[in-house]
Every structure is written in structure tokens, then in C-alpha cells.
Amino acid sequence: MTESDTDARNNERTDETNASCAITPGEDGDAGISADWAKRVWSAGSYAETAPSYLSMAAALVEKTAVSPEDEVLDVGCGTGNVAITAARRGASVTGIDISPTLLEQARTNAETAGVEDVSWQEGDATALPFEDNSFDVVLSNLGHMYGDPPEAATRELLRVTRPGGRIGVTSWTPSSLYPSMGGVAMSLLTPEDLPDFSAPPFLWGDPGTVRDRFGDAVETLQFETDTVQYPALSPDAFREQTVSTSGLFIEILDGVDDSDRQTLRKQLTETIEPYFDERANAVELEYLLSTATVN
Numbered sequence: 001m002t003e004s005d006t007d008a009r010n011n012e013r014t015d016e017t018n019a020s021c022a023i024t025p026g027e028d029g030d031a032g033i034s035a036d037w038a039k040r041v042w043s044a045g046s047y048a049e050t051a052p053s054y055l056s057m058a059a060a061l062v063e064k065t066a067v068s069p070e071d072e073v074l075d076v077g078c079g080t081g082n083v084a085i086t087a088a089r090r091g092a093s094v095t096g097i098d099i100s101p102t103l104l105e106q107a108r109t110n111a112e113t114a115g116v117e118d119v120s121w122q123e124g125d126a127t128a129l130p131f132e133d134n135s136f137d138v139v140l141s142n143l144g145h146m147y148g149d150p151p152e153a154a155t156r157e158l159l160r161v162t163r164p165g166g167r168i169g170v171t172s173w174t175p176s177s178l179y180p181s182m183g184g185v186a187m188s189l190l191t192p193e194d195l196p197d198f199s200a201p202p203f204l205w206g207d208p209g210t211v212r213d214r215f216g217d218a219v220e221t222l223q224f225e226t227d228t229v230q231y232p233a234l235s236p237d238a239f240r241e242q243t244v245s246t247s248g249l250f251i252e253i254l255d256g257v258d259d260s261d262r263q264t265l266r267k268q269l270t271e272t273i274e275p276y277f278d279e280r281a282n283a284v285e286l287e288y289l290l291s292t293a294t295v296n
């Protein structure tokens with residue numbers, strides 16, 4: 001799908017997108033996600049159960065950025081290692097960095113199981129990467145950089161650690177896709193003080209115009225592709241239960257919902273999931289934007 005196709009589809013879904021943008025910019029100037037919050041939330045739940053469903057995204061990132069054995073590669077928000085291990089399998093020298101020590105532990109185990117050795121795993125924040133300027137030939141992130149807050153800092157760090165002429169490849173859920181819509185439903189039942197303190201909705205990284213503004217003239221080329229992953233599920237209800245019980249982010253958001261609203265929430269979440277459920281595939285369709293850039 002081309003960028004103009006993406007824009008058209010996003011325009012079609014404007015109402016839905018606005019409804020899902022319940023994360024609003026902080027009003028007190030110092031609002032934002034703290035590293036401690038991110039570490040706690042992403043270490044909760046069991047993301048390892050979900051990660052294999054996103055392996056095709058990792059393969060796409062590595063393919064589109066033509067990772068080769070000569071490359072030093074950074075995987076930002078590596079989680080359980082989907083991208084880092086895929087890049088290492090191609091012979092690249094890889095560093096995976098993540099805010100969650102729990103997920104890094106699982107990444108180490110996954111690398112061992114996959115028979116991959118040349119990966120260094122480090123704990124750290126996407127908004128303050130512990131690397132010198134121009135350290136990597138390729139900087140990748142599958143759904144990781146998008147949670148670095150504020151996004152200006154995450155953008156600066158992606159650009160800073162990439163060598164001139166190096167490649168950046170990142171994915172994000174699109175604003176009109178299922179998870180942002182589910183998040184919007186859940187957050188509509190929260191009081192303002194219980195809303196996650198993101199400076200901007202993470203999924204704006206799934207909007208080509210926003211990505212273009214963020215990278216600006218620091219990049220020489222910038223390309224967008226929209227694709228989907230099929231997340232296996234037995235029904236919309238089954239997908240809802242799987243998500244709310246395994247995703248640290250949803251567990252955190254739902255923790256703030258009043259017990260009296262929980263029945264309504266379950267119903268609304270199922271209704272939100274239904275249009276994305278493909279009966280013939282036994283799967284929920286999750287749309288994402290893959291952005292690739294070469295750095296000036």
C-alpha cells in the first residue's frame with residue numbers, strides 16, 4: 001500500500017481516530033512518561049505470549065533496511081528480541097536495548113533457543129540511549145521507540161546514534177488500527193488523573209505526516225508502507241481477554257477503571273474488536289506503518 005493510500009484510509013476513519021486519541025498532551029509542562037513507570041508497566045503482564053505474533057513485522061524491518069553481516073545494528077525497545085535476533089541471524093552485530101529487565105531476560109533465552117550469539121542486551125531508555133553519536137549503521141524499532149516519551153527525545157536519539165548514511169526502520173500501530181481504538185475506549189472510562197501521562201499519543205508514529213515532521217531534514221530519504229499482522233484469536237471476546245490479561249499497558253489502564261464500569265468496558269471492547277475480526281482467518285487484523293529513512 002502506498003503513502004497516499006494510507007492517507008486516504010486514515011481520512012476515512014477520522015471520527016474513529018479522534019475517538020481513540022484519548023491520550024492528550026500534558027498540561028503541566030513537566031507531564032510525560034517516567035522511565036520508572038515504563039519499566040514497571042512493560043514488565044507487568046506477559047508480553048512474551050504476544051511477541052511471536054509480531055515476528056513478520058521484525059522480518060519486514062530487517063528486509064526493508066537490507067541488514068547485512070557488515071552492519072552494526074541497534075534494536076530500540078527490543079522486548080523479547082524479535083528484531084534483534086532476526087538481524088543477528090543475518091550475520092549483523094546487534095545490540096538490543098529495552099526498559100524492561102524482565103523482557104531482556106526472555107530475549108536472552110530466546111536468542112539461545114534460536115542459536116544466535118552475536119547480540120548484546122542492555123537495559124536503557126529510548127529517550128536517553130547510552131551510546132555515542134553515530135554508533136550504528138542501522139537503527140530499528142518494532143513498536144518500541146513509539147513508547148519513548150517525549151517523542152521529540154526518542155526521535156533525537158534515533159537520529160543521533162545512526163551514522164551519516166545509515167538506515168532507520170521503525171514500525172508503529174496506525175492511529176485507526178485496533179489497539180489505539182481499544183485504548184481509547186478504556187481511557188474514556190478513566191478520570192483525567194488516571195490517564196497515562198504520555199506527552200503525545202504513541203501511535204502518532206503510525207501517521208506518515210507526523211513521522212515526516214519529526215525526522216524533518218535530518219533524513220535524506222523517507223518511505224512509508226502500511227501492512228497488517230493477523231493475530232490469531234478464537235473470537236472478539238477471546239482477543240479482548242487475551243489482551244487485557246497479558247498486556248502490561250492495558251493492565252495498567254484498566255486498573256484505573258471503576259468496578260461498576262467493568263461490565264460496560266468488556267462490552268465496548270468486544271464491539272470495538274468485532275470489525276477487525278476476520279472469521280475466515282480466525283484472526284484479528286492489526287494495521288501498522290513501517291517507516292524507513294536514510295540519515296544525512
Ligand SMILES: C[S@@+](CC[C@H](N)C(=O)[O-])C[C@H]1O[C@@H](n2cnc3c(N)ncnc32)[C@H](O)[C@@H]1O
Pocket residue numbers: 038042043047051054058076077078079080081082083097098099100103124125126127141142143144145147148149
Ligand atoms: C510492543 S513491545 C515491542 C517489543 C519488540 N520490539 C517486539 O517486536 O516484540 C514495546 C517494547 O518497548 C519497550 N519500551 C517501552 N518504553 C520504552 C522506553 N522508554 N525505552 C526503551 N524501551 C521501551 C517495552 O519494554 C517493550 O519491550
